[in-house]
Amino acid sequence: MKQKFNIITSTCVPLPLENVDTDQIIPARFLKATDKKGFGDNLFRDWRYNADGTLNKDFVLNDPTYGGQILVAGKNFGCGSSREHAAWAIAGYGFRVVVSSFFADIHKNNELNNFVLPVVVGEDFLKELFDSIFADPKTLVEVNLPEQTITNRATGRVAHFDINGYKKHCLMNGLDDVDFLVGNRDKVEAFEAKRK
Amino acid sequence: MNTLFDKIWDAHVVQAVNDGPTQLYIDRLYCHEVTSPQAFAALRERGLSCFRPERIYCMPDHNTPTHDQDKPIADPVSRAQVDTLAKNAKDFGLTHFGMMDKRNGIIHVVGPEQGLTLPGMTIVCGDSHTSTHGAMGAVAFGIGTSEVEMVLASQCILQTRPKTMRITIDGTLGRGVTAKDLALYMMSRMTTSGATGYFVEYAGEAVRSLSMEGRLTLCNLSIEMGARGGMVAPDETTFAYIKGRNYAPKGKDWDDAVAYWRTLRSDDDAVFDKEVRFDAADIEPMITYGTNPGMGIGISSSIPTEEGMQEAEKVSFEKSLLYMGFQAGESLLGKPVDYVFLGACTNGRIEDFRAFASIVKGKKKAANIIAWLVPGSWMVDAQIREEGLDKILEEAGFEIRQPGCSACLAMNDDKIPAGKYAVSTSNRNFEGRQGPGSRTLLASPLTAAAAAITGVITDPRTLM
Incomplete structure (x- = not known):
């Protein structure tokens, strides 16, 4: 899971729906595992498959026209349940970046903690990106973490995205928060002592 | 401050x-x-x-x-x-x-x-x-x-x-x-x-x-x-x-x-990043019609229309109504219901069971309704029995189940079947939340009880 992140240039999978909740990303009946494996197979399960288990050919993940490591979704992506299984499903399927104009708080953290980069762009940028992808599914997008930029290669439009310096350092170096916190247990003990 | x-x-x-x-x-x-x-x-x-x-x-x-x-x-x-x-x-x-x-x-x-x-x-x-x-x-x-x-x-x-x-x-x-x-x-x-x-x-x-x-x-x-x-x-x-x-x-x-x-209160001059105000008098019993909890209406009003919606919003709105089997602009009152769920971390406490019992007391569960009444804990269950609510509920044709999250997210056997309508006191009406293909209408325990008695979506105030 700890994949170092630098620059990713890829085609995109467009999902122009708003308020995509984590129950859609991974339905509750697939949350019974006690490890992190195999969730990618059930990413968007009930949109990807019909009730009888056959493929829903109308869903974008089943459309061979589109592919790549970047998922582009409508605003308020990942709302609802805190289930990190949603981030495991996105990462497990092979996405490294999710682009949206707005993310739900808990899911955004879950993506970052699994080395999937949530990139927040403006509504205009997002709309233009959807237009570019639908006009040409081969449209490449460059996500540059060191520079904190995203580029729509079809139009040349570049946008800056925010990420705090600490998390950026973690992503670029394959470090996680537990490493940091365990290294700071002495500060926790000092805090507890002072509190008493 | x-x-x-x-x-x-x-x-x-x-x-x-x-x-x-x-x-x-x-x-x-x-x-x-x-x-x-x-x-x-x-x-x-x-x-x-x-x-x-x-x-x-x-x-x-x-x-x-x-x-x-x-x-x-x-x-x-x-x-x-x-x-x-x-x-x-x-x-x-x-x-x-x-x-x-x-x-x-x-x-x-x-x-x-x-x-x-x-x-x-x-x-x-x-x-x-x-x-x-x-x-x-x-x-x-x-x-x-x-x-x-x-x-x-x-x-x-x-x-x-x-x-x-x-x-x-x-x-x-x-x-x-x-x-x-x-x-x-x-x-x-x-x-x-x-x-x-x-x-x-x-x-x-x-x-x-x-x-x-x-x-x-x-x-x-x-x-x-x-x-x-x-x-x-x-x-x-x-x-x-x-x-x-x-x-x-x-x-x-x-x-x-x-x-x-006692010191844990916002100071009188505290500044919030945002302030919002509502008037309680504007609120009537609510029910949801769509596939996210923000898609709710007063029980006596109608599902909104697309007037004034952005293009991107329309796509999600139409997908939602299609899933629920509802039309823009229509009223929900009188629509048939299949399941009623009382419970979850939202409404599985003693007060919720009291409210439900207050509506169904002396009446009978509608024949078309399957009702799941699930206390939020064993402690709630014990209090239900102590207060005699179990008798009232049983006489009205309801059974009290054992505690857990249950049909709120259907990780156990309590799944609403595909296409069926559930008036639910839980917290989410997302597609498939209560079982693949299930259609959830979120409401209060009073409104859930009213649906359980009449078999259709009903304003609970008519039964109070």
Whole structure:
């Protein structure tokens, strides 16, 4: 899971729906595992498959026209349940970046903690990106973490995205928060002592 | 000039990470079986122990069946997850309320009723409805499994400080209008993302007048507006609720605690990043028509039309109505219902059962309705029986099941079949939430009871 992140240039999978909740990303009946494996197979399960288990050919993940490591979704992506299984499903399927104009708080953290980069762009940028992808599914997008930029290669439009310096350092170096916190247990003990 | 949130947050800052988040100390971690196994596994892989085991409480709730809990769970995968929690709690030295333990139930019902959730605390759990505990005057929020691992390993979490919002509800709630309706009303106004990035404090006369159970319902639903959490300043209602509970402070500790808790309120000159105001008089019993909790209407009004919607919004709106089998602009009153669900961390408390019983008393369940009444905990179950509500419900044709999350997310056998309509007191009406293809209409226990008696969507005020 700890994949170092630098620059990713890829085609995109467009999902122009708003308020995509984590129950859609991974339905509750697939949350019974006690490890992190195999969730990618059930990413968007009930949109990807019909009730009888056959493929829903109308869903974008089943459309061979589109592919790549970047998922582009409508605003308020990942709302609802805190289930990190949603981030495991996105990462497990092979996405490294999710682009949206707005993310739900808990899911955004879950993506970052699994080395999937949530990139927040403006509504205009997002709309233009959807237009570019639908006009040409081969449209490449460059996500540059060191520079904190995203580029729509079809139009040349570049946008800056925010990420705090600490998390950026973690992503670029394959470090996680537990490493940091365990290294700071002495500060926790000092805090507890002072509190008493 | 601090807000209630600021006071609690600031008292828990271990350090501010350079150009990064805050390292926040956590007083209480709750673990259930679904979002914790990978955290414990990761702890083992790193060769770490649990840093502060005495601050951590575990209980299964999501997978538990609502019948025959004295027997092993039939579904082997569910059973394995529940057993894994018990083993993890034992291996790491944590307190565990297993199935059939009289303290067991839905984690967000149990925490407050056991006196484990107290004012001024920081509380987290791998569950978005952790916002519930904010009703006691705590900073409580849902986290992911990686973050559960952080707390297991260090009793801390790294978080960016959220912005603050105060939502003030003036006036008095009308007849038949409950805390659930208040929350559904706010969501319908603020949308499902209107409070994302914020920690909300609820204030005003209508909130002050709510019972503890009502406040828990209100704060429970904060996440459905996207809020990081919701909270109510503790007051006499809070102290009276906590006093004498199992883990509540006793004797001199109690007096000291109450003295401190009285300081937990936003200062008169506190500045919030955002202020929102509603009038309780504008609220009637609410019901949802769509596939996110923000898609709610007053029960006597109609589903909106696309007038004034943005293009992107229309796509999601149409998809939602198609899924629900409803038309834009129509009324929901009189539409047939198949299932009624009373329960969940939203409405599985004693007051909810009292409300349901008040409507069905002396009447009979409609023949077309399958009703699942699931107490939030064994303690709620015991109180239902103590108050004789079980008799009233049974005479009206209802059966009380055993506690757990049940049909709120259908991880056990309590699944609403595809295409069927459920009036549900739970918190989410997402596609497939209560079972693949299920169609959920969120409402209060009163409105759920009205549907259970009439078999159709009914304004509960006509039965009061």
